[in-house]
Amino acid sequence: MALHLRGAVLPDGTVRDVWTLGDRITFERPSGPADTVADGGFLLPGLVDVHTHPGSPSEEEPTFDAEAFASQVAAHRDAGTTALRFPGLLGEIPAGLREAPDMPRMVSAGRWLAWAGLSRSAPFHTVTDGLVAAAVAEAGSRDGWCKLVGDWDFEAAPVPYEVLRAVTDAVHSAGGRIAVHCQSARGALNAARAGVDSVEHGMGMPEECVDLMAGHGTAYVPTLTAFARSAPHRTRDTSRGRLWHAGHATMIRRVREAHDAGVTVLAGTDSAPFGNVAAEVGHLIAAGLPPRPPSVRRAGRPVPFWA
Numbered sequence: 001m002a003l004h005l006r007g008a009v010l011p012d013g014t015v016r017d018v019w020t021l022g023d024r025i026t027f028e029r030p031s032g033p034a035d036t037v038a039d040g041g042f043l044l045p046g047l048v049d050v051h052t053h054p055g056s057p058s059e060e061e062p063t064f065d066a067e068a069f070a071s072q073v074a075a076h077r078d079a080g081t082t083a084l085r086f087p088g089l090l091g092e093i094p095a096g097l098r099e100a101p102d103m104p105r106m107v108s109a110g111r112w113l114a115w116a117g118l119s120r121s122a123p124f125h126t127v128t129d130g131l132v133a134a135a136v137a138e139a140g141s142r143d144g145w146c147k148l149v150g151d152w153d154f155e156a157a158p159v160p161y162e163v164l165r166a167v168t169d170a171v172h173s174a175g176g177r178i179a180v181h182c183q184s185a186r187g188a189l190n191a192a193r194a195g196v197d198s199v200e201h202g203m204g205m206p207e208e209c210v211d212l213m214a215g216h217g218t219a220y221v222p223t224l225t226a227f228a229r230s231a232p233h234r235t236r237d238t239s240r241g242r243l244w245h246a247g248h249a250t251m252i253r254r255v256r257e258a259h260d261a262g263v264t265v266l267a268g269t270d271s272a273p274f275g276n277v278a279a280e281v282g283h284l285i286a287a288g289l290p291p292r293p294p295s296v297r298r299a300g301r302p303v304p305f306w307a
Helices: 066-078 131-141 161-173 185-194 208-216 224-233 239-260 277-286 295-300
Strands: 002-009 014-021 024-026 034-043 047-049 081-086 105-108 112-115 125-128 145-149 177-182 198-201 219-221
Touching: 014 034, 047 277, 066 081, 112 131, 125 131, 131 145, 131 161, 131 177, 145 161, 161 177, 161 185, 177 185, 185 198, 185 208, 208 239, 219 239, 224 239, 224 277
Parallel strands: 002 034, 047 081, 081 105, 112 125, 112 145, 145 177, 177 198, 198 219
Antiparallel strands: 002 014, 014 024
16 A cells, blocks of 8 residues: 655655655555555655664674664664665674564675785675675675775775776676775775776775766765764874875865766765764765755665665
8 A cells, every 4th residue: 555645845845745655755646545644744755874884782893793783773764764785794684674664775785805915904804815706696695786895904005906897897797786995095096997886985085086986887985974083083193194184185075076077976874873874964065065956865865776
């Protein structure tokens, strides 16, 4: 049965009748009965967080906990987030949670895949020499996405372009999509050149990446909230600290440049607190995205990246 809602539709506030058919919204009354579930108030679609990693009891304990996962996903829901993408997940989505009518839609990219040639990795990475095969398998066994660590230490060498291009081409040939963690200028450039589907973070991203991403249809997920939270605790007294702050400033500039070039800019929070995507949209607006559609819609409704 269709659901019927009547209220002030944001952002313009016009009072309208709205119907939902499954996961579709329409302003045209469907045939057949409809159950009125709201009459009055404000109406707006649910928010989307395309970069979140629920499932750890704490940031200091990178192990998967099904109860923590469920409670953190519920925190997203309680904040108005109705769709989530997990570009890196420590375990499997608990059985039955996807189908729960009161939980957000979930898209998993599976494990963090890290090339064995990187000088550094994290305990929660899956380090492999066979990156191409692992990425294709991960995308095929998940929701069509895989997650690759394009670099880790922002001063160290990233995954070489040739390796990243081979992985990207293989994943695309298999019908999958690839999200890449980039936290260095060279890592971001390699990802943009390779034509990955989304660049995550993009700290220190060179200006030339913007046109490359626009040409490939690559989305940008800067996760500004997480970096803004870290910035006050980063020193400026060392060359490494100054490089970090310069990379942070660059990623903020690239948000508006990417938007103006036609790159899809998406909202992702990356770390706790969960259910904080509205703050991320606020950071995107502060970085230069216009606060009204279609720009904010780009920040919160990644339609081409869910089908």
